[in-house]
Amino acid sequence: MATLKQVAAHADVSVQTVSNALNAPHRLKPDTLRRVTRSIELLNYKPNRNARSLRTSAVELIGYCVPSWPHGQTHLVMDQFLHALCTAAERTGRHILLFTAPTGIDGMPVYDDLHARRLVDGFVLSQTETHDPRHGWLKEQRIPFVSFGRVWKETTQPGPYVDVDGAAGCATAVRHLYETGRRRIAFLSWPRTSGLAEDRLAGWRTTCKELELPTKDLAIRCPEDMIDEGARATAKLLDAGLEAGTPVDGIVAISDILALGALRELTARGLTAGVEVGVTGFDDSPLASVVSPALTSVRQPIDRIATELIALLTDSPAPADPATGGTERLLQPELVIRGSSAPG
Amino acid sequence: MATLKQVAAHADVSVQTVSNALNAPHRLKPDTLRRVTRSIELLNYKPNRNARSLRTSAVELIGYCVPSWPHGQTHLVMDQFLHALCTAAERTGRHILLFTAPTGIDGMPVYDDLHARRLVDGFVLSQTETHDPRHGWLKEQRIPFVSFGRVWKETTQPGPYVDVDGAAGCATAVRHLYETGRRRIAFLSWPRTSGLAEDRLAGWRTTCKELELPTKDLAIRCPEDMIDEGARATAKLLDAGLEAGTPVDGIVAISDILALGALRELTARGLTAGVEVGVTGFDDSPLASVVSPALTSVRQPIDRIATELIALLTDSPAPADPATGGTERLLQPELVIRGSSAPG
DNA sequence: CGGATTGTTTTTAACGTTCAAAATGCTGTG
């Protein structure tokens, strides 16, 4: 494996000149640059990143803690997210280093260790919890990080974040169902403990109010994100609607999994999603396009999220430029319309 | 951030002694060791990995190329796999570095680059294709790697691998259906181009022959791994069975997704999976336990796979010990029985 | 008691890069 020294000898210049050819080519006389470049190519020289990092104390690696999920639950778009994050990191010459850690504050020693040993420059957090302690901790330790997801119910965010406007996403879903003629639109949610859930729920409620649609008894909290729970909640909604003579004709689900449950319950009752009842999901997971009728779903702009995460983490500290907007980015999701809400 | 030098000064020993305290504690006098250890803790010293790597030229990082999937397809167990891989790597003090690369031979320069710049020591490959060119290439370049998945249709494997005995998995599934009284067991497969598919298909066919069950016209190749395709194939099987007066009563699917299609078609026809027809999937993805009836599925031993991958990659070159079995490991999957094959 | 043996600690020199400062060469100016 060629080293700077060997390239220098080959090109008959000093070691530093070769280094400059790579890191500050404008400093070299065009002629020298050409000669050095040729030697680099000839010897197939690749700079040793460890030596570089030792000198500059920057490793160009970003830590990401691979979430471990409660049994039966999976992040259906995690592979998309990781791919996007990698790609975004690579665009800046960086890479993603995976690690595992206990959840919550118990995991912080691991983060600290990775940073102290100089395995990573900083972290991308995801799976932000309502009172996530990690952000404050990292900030206190002055360890660089950026979060995918806001820290809910805190007055101030303890660091830079990128998030998706879940309220807006659900609002769009409600409006879409309204435009396709639905007038009694229910919401399948998660337990109250999740800030994420409250955000999306609020989007549904506000928009229904705006459109003068009913909301009473139309929001159901499923204890877990499972198909069965979605089906059960849907059954409850349909039954109550029939009894009262005001049938539900739209269902906005907080996740694709719950929406799938709704689809299943509809099918079981001989109803067709997209005809009698419009259904939307959230995340546009791979499942959405694979079921039938295919599921209308709110898609998070994953590539954009990844790009912004990397930018916030690696760009020079907080350009107070109001145009790019400091260190907080709220991105708008997009509704992908398929058969479950509008047949044909 | 404390360095060896500072710790050495604090403990009043030489730098090398501190280094030894960490890397070869048996060489120190117990008394010295105690003193040094105390200083290390007091100063909260963490060795700088870059400096270490520079000196030893081992980075303790393993590269893994995050697969980018054709639209609509996802590896439903990828997050489980990554988690297991991380954990296994961490047990040996290593970590996983993610990267992206073009598929096939076009991606090799990326692998070469990462290795040459000393960002990684070696690679874990997955998504092995039938004539995967990567293995041979890496071997030629003497870049360490290990593969999850065999290279099919080659006389010799160009490197160490771990794989799951798909034929055995399907055989188990067939036997299980047989034991629950099924006598006409079909197989939902993928296109012929996949070695993986042929392996699993062979397991089904052989076992049916052994049990003297019919196989003619009972294997269907779905062009894509999608729920719809599984449903369509199932419909075809059920129709043909009815016509001939010999109804299909068992379905072994090569993936959970296809099995889900089978479940859907059964439901659509008013049949109950696990009662009239037994259905099994492959991979035990999160979906399997979340549908209803829950899906019986062949589970790959993911943790074991990850452990063996890391072991093969990092252990001293090929212990020719026949007990642990050289550099090729074929692991046995396990059938997870749920309602889709045996109600109640 | 001398010398070999073993156990413990220190010294010296690298690993491959970049930073900061110094040196060199060149151009133009008075």
Added chain:
DNA sequence: CACAGCATTTTGAACGTTAAAAACAATCCG
């Protein structure tokens, strides 16, 4: 022609660690 000013290149030192060899200390044996 002396010299300031600039562009280009080289020198020397450092980043934090470990390998190898050397030094030192303690123990054993005849």
